[in-house]
Amino acid sequence: MEFNLANNLHSLRASAPLVHNITNYVVMNFTANALLAIGASPVMSHAAEEVEDMVSIAGALVVNIGTLSPEWVKGMKLAMRKAAQTGKPIILDPVGAGATPYRNAVLTELLETAAPAIIRGNASEIMALAGTNIQTKGVDSTASSADSMEAAKALSLKYGSVISVSGETDVIVSGTQTAFVSNGVLLMTKITGMGCTASALAGAFAAVSSDPFHAAVSAAAAMGVCGELAYRHAKLPGSFQIAFLDALADISPAHLAELSKVKFAF
Numbered sequence: 305m306e307f308n309l310a311n312n313l314h315s316l317r318a319s320a321p322l323v324h325n326i327t328n329y330v331v332m333n334f335t336a337n338a339l340l341a342i343g344a345s346p347v348m349s350h351a352a353e354e355v356e357d358m359v360s361i362a363g364a365l366v367v368n369i370g371t372l373s374p375e376w377v378k379g380m381k382l383a384m385r386k387a388a389q390t391g392k393p394i395i396l397d398p399v400g401a402g403a404t405p406y407r408n409a410v411l412t413e414l415l416e417t418a419a420p421a422i423i424r425g426n427a428s429e430i431m432a433l434a435g436t437n438i439q440t441k442g443v444d445s446t447a448s449s450a451d452s453m454e455a456a457k458a459l460s461l462k463y464g465s466v467i468s469v470s471g472e473t474d475v476i477v478s479g480t481q482t483a484f485v486s487n488g489v490l491l492m493t494k495i496t497g498m499g500c501t502a503s504a505l506a507g508a509f510a511a512v513s514s515d516p517f518h519a520a521v522s523a524a525a526a527m528g529v530c531g532e533l534a535y536r537h538a539k540l541p542g543s544f545q546i547a548f549l550d551a552l553a554d555i556s557p558a559h560l561a562e563l564s565k566v567k568f569a570f
């Protein structure tokens with residue numbers, strides 16, 4: 305299937321998919337607004353009592369371990385199992401992988417529960433998940449996406465997942481296919497939740513696409529292009545965050561495709 309970014313954004317807006325997020329306290333509001341802005345329908349829900357029902361009516365499940373605790377892990381596992389049973393794509397954001405043994409242990413449990421369609425993280429997180437000896441600095445990366453290529457390939461083969469590594473250039477790996485997205489601005493690293501937003505958008509694109517590789521590339525490109533558009537209006541973090549939401553809502557499918565810098569390697 306040919307990659308068509310404009311069509312992918314058009315499909316997203318045409319069906320406004322419900323995206324079920326089990327995500328962290330820090331970014332809930334921002335990622336919900338980002339999903340609404342691009343044209344999806346977000347719901348944040350983590351209670352074990354309801355996650356199976358919620359994921360059953362959603363188009364995709366985004367699991368983000370940013371502020372995890374044992375009660376939430378129960379909800380994550382139930383939701384992931386149900387998503388796998390009902391054929392809903394799972395997007396896993398391994399926030400802070402490699403920072404603490406608890407995070408690493410929970411990630412092992414989650415990956416044993418169900419294979420994600422897409423794992424989206426920064427380079428340190430992806431390297432930690434692949435077993436490379438690296439210490440993540442809290443939730444921020446200490447490595448570049450180029451350093452993580454081997455780890456991303458190994459993880460993709462191990463879980464059959466698309467691995468999307470963010471950074472100056474986003475690298476998206478699916479088996480033997482790789483894509484490089486070189487959009488974005490450095491200021492994006494100075495606003496909390498930009499990576500989590502990339503994962504949430506991957507959920508929205510995955511909900512409307514049968515190809516998780518194309519969904520992950522679309523999300524990375526939409527993030528980067530909207531970052532560049534926002535930077536035309538706002539050069540400081542507070543105003544940039546708002547301008548970024550505006551860009552997500554304002555961009556047309558054709559304009560997104562025109563400004564994207566995506567390269568594929570096979």
Ligand SMILES: Nc1ncnc2c1ncn2[C@@H]1O[C@H](COP(=O)(O)OP(=O)(O)O)[C@@H](O)[C@H]1O
Nearest residue numbers: 426470471472488489490492493498499502527
């Ligand atoms: N140095 C950079 N230059 C341009 N864009 C970047 C840079 N670093 C990250 N980004 C973009 O910022 C977003 C968040 O990525 P990142 O900061 O790596 O994630 P996280 O917040 O999970 O650590 C992504 O869309 C990514 O492409």
Ligand SMILES: Cc1ncsc1CCOP(=O)(O)O
Nearest residue numbers: 328330370443497498499500
């Ligand atoms: C700061 C912080 N602490 C726990 S989760 C979180 C948000 C991380 O968001 P992102 O990975 O998108 O920067």
Ligand SMILES: [Mg+2]
Nearest residue numbers: 399426499500
């Ligand atoms: Mg992150």
